[in-house]
Amino acid sequence: MLPGCIISFFLFTAVFAAPPFFTRDEPKAYVAGFSGVVEGSVKFTSTGGGAGVSIDYKLFVPNNLLGPFSYHIHENPVPADGNCAGTGGHFDPFKPNSPRTGCDRSKSWTCEIGDLSGKLYPFPQSTAGSPSLTATLRDPWISVIPGNAAFIGGRSIVVHNINKDRIGCATLVPL
C-alpha cells in the first residue's frame, strides 16, 4: 500500500498540474462584419480583467442615405432571412428599475449598454464622399467573456438612418 503522502502527491499532480485540455480557450474578440448597404466592421477586443472592451469602428454608408447614423447592440442575432427587424431591441442587461432618462456620454452609466452611438456619437452625413465612422473607444460595461451578464457574443450591431430605419445589421461572432 502506498503511503498517504505519495497518494496526495499524485492527487495534487492530477488536480493542479492540469494538462492543457482542462483549460478553456475563450475567444478574446468578437466582430460584426457588415456586407450590403452598410459596409465595414465593429470589433470588440477584451481589455483584460474579465470585463471591458476596446471597440474599433470602421463603418461606411452610401451617400444617398440620410444621417446622422446611430448604431446599437441589439439583443438577437440577424435572422436567417437577413431582416434587421428580427434583431429585437437594444441590449441593456443592467437595466435600472426606473426608466432611463437619456444617455449622457460623459456619464456612461446613464446609457443603455447597447447604445453605442449614445456613448460615442452618431456619425454625420458627409459633405464629401460617403458617410463613415472610424474610431476606437474603451467601454467598461461590455464583455467578450462568455457567461458574463454583459457578454455580447451572438447578439448583433444595427445601424440606423436619420429616421431610425434599420439600414444594416450584422451578428457578433468570435474572431
Ligand SMILES: [Cu+2]
Ligand atoms: Cu438600434
